[in-house]
Amino acid sequence: MGQGRIVVILLSMIIGFSVLVHIFTTAIAPPEVDQTVMTFSLSRPRAPSEARKLENPIPFSKEMVERGKEIYHGKGNCYVCHGAAGKGDGEGGVLLAPKPTNLSDPNFHLLRRDGEMFWTIKHGVEGTGMFSYAPRMITEEEAWIVIHYVRTLKDEG
Numbered sequence: 001m002g003q004g005r006i007v008v009i010l011l012s013m014i015i016g017f018s019v020l021v022h023i024f025t026t027a028i029a030p031p032e033v034d035q036t037v038m039t040f041s042l043s044r045p046r047a048p049s050e051a052r053k054l055e056n057p058i059p060f061s062k063e064m065v066e067r068g069k070e071i072y073h074g075k076g077n078c079y080v081c082h083g084a085a086g087k088g089d090g091e092g093g094v095l096l097a098p099k100p101t102n103l104s105d106p107n108f109h110l111l112r113r114d115g116e117m118f119w120t121i122k123h124g125v126e127g128t129g130m131f132s133y134a135p136r137m138i139t140e141e142e143a144w145i146v147i148h149y150v151r152t153l154k155d156e157g
Contacts, residue, residue: 046112047119054115058144068149076138076146081129086153096129104155117147 081093086103093100121143124131134143
């Protein structure tokens with residue numbers, strides 16, 4: 001078998017594999033997905049009603065907000081899906097349906113209490129890409145601290 005023929009066979013295999021990868025990725029995550037269908041209503045509770053009653057045991061302070069920011073952008077990896085500014089536009093959330101919650105949405109802050117956010121961080125949200133982060137990635141104390149930072153992401157305008 002000549003070298004030219006081997007090169008043609010290899011190129012054909014590479015092209016064929018590339019086409020298969022493209023077909024499968026488009027079938028799994030179509031590029032034209034209508035995100036209005038793939039969003040969760042903010043009014044739908046994500047946690048049991050008893051979680052709403054939980055109070056943040058960490059006193060709010062500038063220091064705790066700074067620590068929360070470090071955790072959000074560091075070991076918690078929250079920014080990967082929720083984005084650097086919390087808008088739900090992180091690179092890791094691009095293919096998620098529904099999209100990650102926009103943590104800067106004022107309605108989110110009106111509707112979600114700290115206890116609900118903690119419960120979500122601890123248990124995840126079924127049917128979404130949000131899995132349990134505490135104690136897998138961060139401690140429960142760090143989860144409460146991150147919540148202080150998330151509260152500062154609220155858009156005012």
